[in-house]
Amino acid sequence: MEITVDQMYNIENKGHEMGFLKKFMMENAGAAAVRRLLEKIDVESKNILIFAGLGNNGGDGLVMARHLAGYNAKVTVMLLGSPEKIKTEESNWNWSILQKMSSVKLMSGDSFEFNFKPDVIIDGILGTGISGDIREPYASAINFINEANCYKFAVDVPSGLDPQTGETANIYAKSDMTVTFHKMKQGIPKRKDLTGELYAEKIGIPPEAEVGIL
Ligand SMILES: NC(=O)C1=CN([C@@H]2O[C@H](COP(=O)(O)OP(=O)(O)OC[C@H]3O[C@@H](n4cnc5c(N)ncnc54)[C@H](O)[C@@H]3O)[C@@H](O)[C@H]2O)[C@@H](O)CC1
Numbered sequence: 723m724e725i726t727v728d729q730m731y732n733i734e735n736k737g738h739e740m741g742f743l744k745k746f747m748m749e750n751a752g753a754a755a756v757r758r759l760l761e762k763i764d765v766e767s768k769n770i771l772i773f774a775g776l777g778n779n780g781g782d783g784l785v786m787a788r789h790l791a792g793y794n795a796k797v798t799v800m801l802l803g804s805p806e807k808i809k810t811e812e813s814n815w816n817w818s819i820l821q822k823m824s825s826v827k828l829m830s831g832d833s834f835e836f837n838f839k840p841d842v843i844i845d846g847i848l849g850t851g852i853s854g855d856i857r858e859p860y861a862s863a864i865n866f867i868n869e870a871n872c873y874k875f876a877v878d879v880p881s882g883l884d885p886q887t888g889e890t891a892n893i894y895a896k897s898d899m900t901v902t903f904h905k906m907k908q909g910i911p912k913r914k915d916l917t918g919e920l921y922a923e924k925i926g927i928p929p930e931a932e933v934g935i936l
């Protein structure tokens with residue numbers, strides 16, 4: 723069953739109100755995404771670049787960074803903006819854990835340059851919160867992904883693809899694999915040419931959180 727982006731936000735909020743906090747959803751999302759990636763790539767000693775936006779799509783990417791470090795990948799996180807501007811408590815919580823991990827290289831700001839060639843890029847730039855034309859530095863990150871010659875993994879939806887309508891913004895990323903969460907959003911499967919292999923993974927939200935919404 724496919725659901726709308728509004729239904730997803732309502733289910734998320736209801737689950738949170740039930741006490742299954744968003745930080746746990748984010749943890750399960752990042753963990754499920756890493757499990758799917760591991761089916762394709764042996765990440766040990768691989769250079770993994772994670773682009774993280776300032777919203778919760780980025781937060782999922784931060785969770786992935788921690789899990790991938792546990793599999794001995796060489797992880798670099800590029801936060802697209804200033805850490806003080808991270809929007810949500812759950813993303814902030816994950817950023818502060820990464821700050822205590824010397825096994826993950828943290829970069830942040832409005833521009834970037836890397837002294838390594840990534841084997842995998844994780845697109846945690848934009849998810850269901852997308853609106854309007856893609857602004858900088860997100861636009862440059864999406865262009866970087868599309869120009870790179872490596873495996874590309876999209877968190878929830880390739881950035882620039884509207885998960886509700888299936889329409890693309892002025893700039894959009896193309897992935898080899900996309901893992902969306904809880905249930906498939908209506909717009910995503912319309913663009914399998916951008917998602918690559920596509921999965922919807924459960925993230926522990928109680929089914930009761932759907933009551934009255936679906
Ligand atoms: N809904 C759910 O149940 C869950 C959602 N999760 C993740 O949370 C994501 C949604 O998080 P958010 O609502 O924080 O939204 P996003 O993280 O998708 O994006 C919001 C951020 O992007 C900026 N933005 C929006 N449009 C832009 C544009 N065109 N150019 C540049 N910046 C733009 C906004 O200013 C905001 O900072 C999902 O895609 C998913 O990855 C997960 O943590 C698991 C649970």
Ligand SMILES: [K+]
Nearest residue numbers: 845848879881
């Ligand atoms: K994304």
